[in-house]
Amino acid sequence: MVDIKALDDDGFEKPILTVDVVLFTMIDGHLCVLLVNRDKEPCEGLPGLIGGYIHTNEDLDTHAAAKRVARNKIGINVSHLEQLGTFSGPDRDPRGWSATVTYIAVIKSSALTNSLRAEFQSVDSLPEEMAFDHGEIIHWAVKRIRNKSSYSSLPLLLMPGKFTLLELQSMYESLLEQEFDDRTFRRKILDLDLVRETGEMSDGKVTKVRPAKLYRPAGKALWVKSGGEW
Amino acid sequence: MVDIKALDDDGFEKPILTVDVVLFTMIDGHLCVLLVNRDKEPCEGLPGLIGGYIHTNEDLDTHAAAKRVARNKIGINVSHLEQLGTFSGPDRDPRGWSATVTYIAVIKSSALTNSLRAEFQSVDSLPEEMAFDHGEIIHWAVKRIRNKSSYSSLPLLLMPGKFTLLELQSMYESLLEQEFDDRTFRRKILDLDLVRETGEMSDGKVTKVRPAKLYRPAGKALWVKSGGEW
DNA sequence: AAAATAGTGTCTTTCAGACAGTATTAT
DNA sequence: ATAATACTGTCTGAAAGACACTATTTT
Numbered sequence: 001m002v003d004i005k006a007l008d009d010d011g012f013e014k015p016i017l018t019v020d021v022v023l024f025t026m027i028d029g030h031l032c033v034l035l036v037n038r039d040k041e042p043c044e045g046l047p048g049l050i051g052g053y054i055h056t057n058e059d060l061d062t063h064a065a066a067k068r069v070a071r072n073k074i075g076i077n078v079s080h081l082e083q084l085g086t087f088s089g090p091d092r093d094p095r096g097w098s099a100t101v102t103y104i105a106v107i108k109s110s111a112l113t114n115s116l117r118a119e120f121q122s123v124d125s126l127p128e129e130m131a132f133d134h135g136e137i138i139h140w141a142v143k144r145i146r147n148k149s150s151y152s153s154l155p156l157l158l159m160p161g162k163f164t165l166l167e168l169q170s171m172y173e174s175l176l177e178q179e180f181d182d183r184t185f186r187r188k189i190l191d192l193d194l195v196r197e198t199g200e201m202s203d204g205k206v207t208k209v210r211p212a213k214l215y216r217p218a219g220k221a222l223w224v225k226s227g228g229e230w
Numbered sequence: 231m232v233d234i235k236a237l238d239d240d241g242f243e244k245p246i247l248t249v250d251v252v253l254f255t256m257i258d259g260h261l262c263v264l265l266v267n268r269d270k271e272p273c274e275g276l277p278g279l280i281g282g283y284i285h286t287n288e289d290l291d292t293h294a295a296a297k298r299v300a301r302n303k304i305g306i307n308v309s310h311l312e313q314l315g316t317f318s319g320p321d322r323d324p325r326g327w328s329a330t331v332t333y334i335a336v337i338k339s340s341a342l343t344n345s346l347r348a349e350f351q352s353v354d355s356l357p358e359e360m361a362f363d364h365g366e367i368i369h370w371a372v373k374r375i376r377n378k379s380s381y382s383s384l385p386l387l388l389m390p391g392k393f394t395l396l397e398l399q400s401m402y403e404s405l406l407e408q409e410f411d412d413r414t415f416r417r418k419i420l421d422l423d424l425v426r427e428t429g430e431m432s433d434g435k436v437t438k439v440r441p442a443k444l445y446r447p448a449g450k451a452l453w454v455k456s457g458g459e460w
Numbered sequence: 461a462a463a464a465t466a467g468t469g470t471c472t473t474t475c476a477g478a479c480a481g482t483a484t485t486a487t
Numbered sequence: 488a489t490a491a492t493a494c495t496g497t498c499t500g501a502a503a504g505a506c507a508c509t510a511t512t513t514t
Contacts (some may be wrong), residue, residue: 113467182465186465190467211465212466
């Protein structure tokens with residue numbers, strides 16, 4: 001293997017370009033990210049984000065590359081994928097000057113297998129040492145997803161197909177780390193027309209009380225409060 | 231010149247990585263961007279953003295690269311520089327699969343020479359044809375800067391060192407494309423403590439009326455309404 | 461009866477915005 | 488006097504949030 005350093009037209013070495021995906025899910029009221037232990041250098045053995053090189057023969061852009069990376073890992077398309085930002089520098093990767101275009105992705109835990117769910121870790125107890133600058137990237141991703149939960153219907157993307165309003169409230173409370181008045185919450189969600197009744201009722205576990213109505217997301221579009229975003 | 235295509239560790243051709251800067255200023259009430267006519271291929275002769283390759287021997291990250299690109303063009307550091315996003319794809323650059331990390335920059339027109347000012351063009355009358363996907367990039371940049379003007383003190387960065395409150399109001403009105411009540415505007419700005427009196431008064435042109443107080447920005451930090459950003 | 465869901469009504473508070481009115485400083 | 492700046496006060500309406508109250512559905 002010959003070590004040929006590629007140069008650009010101005011004579012500078014070509015930087016390394018990758019994509020990394022911060023894949024979120026909610027497990028037992030804990031916001032979690034998917035971490036994998038790297039099986040090769042650099043940073044072998046350390047936990048890190050899923051990611052990889054651009055496949056210039058098939059990826060139409062970095063968004064598509066991130067989508068591919070996530071799908072290859074979990075077997076299905078993620079519910080949501082948005083660009084977080086690009087992190088770069090000469091020292092973040094020992095192989096040389098590198099840049100990674102990072103994406104935030106979201107998947108409902110009900111769509112995951114048990115073994116996959118086990119690979120997620122709570123953002124409240126992340127490993128001290130992580131590959132590259134992935135700790136910093138996750139820090140910003142968590143900030144973004146928490147903030148976005150406050151002015152959009154992003155939390156709905158983390159809910160299973162059918163759910164009660166109290167379960168949805170718990171999702172918002174977990175993400176925003178604050179409690180809400182159940183009656184005000186109910187009215188707000190219904191007024192915004194974010195969910196639809198399925199006609200079914202919750203049953204099973206608690207049989208001693210009135211069963212709750214089951215709802216589903218009203219549409220597939222992400223609702224964003226005007227003025228938010230950017 | 232031998233055409234050696236660089237490969238990454240997985241055997242894929244290395245994408246091209248560049249930075250591009252959308253440099254804004256305000257001239258006569260018009261939001262303007264800096265466009266240069268490209269003097270070499272690809273897209274030779276077409277107007278485009280300022281930008282270039284990463285200099286892996288000196289740039290500490292893409293932010294530093296963007297800062298360098300802007301400084302080399304206008305001779306001074308910009309007042310504000312923030313990442314807009316990364317645009318990519320196999321076809322946006324005829325040389326191959328490419329990605330550009332884009333930045334929004336802001337400079338007050340009072341800091342520019344006349345000849346530099348002449349290179350800016352109003353965002354309301356941009357050329358039909360532009361280099362690469364720079365038209366699309368500018369579209370998003372304008373959207374971002376207009377939106378950000380509504381919840382931050384970014385417009386202050388476009389003001390000269392000393393200005394009257396009415397001049398500041400005009401700046402906001404130009405950016406947000408709406409008019410404000412001058413009395414309400416004055417109170418809002420003063421309540422937010424965004425500006426300081428210089429002690430001086432406007433004079434010169436209009437000598438028939440009461441002179442206005444001259445203000446300066448209160449600090450150098452960008453004020454951002456909580457809940458905005460991200 | 462007890463417990464939880466479902467739904468309505470009302471009361472604040474806060475905020476932005478519109479606008480009246482007065483004082484001041486120049487020609 | 489006139490014209491523009493400077494500044495205060497008040498009123499409105501919208502939105503968010505807290506909370507009381509009632510009804511319903513199950514064991």
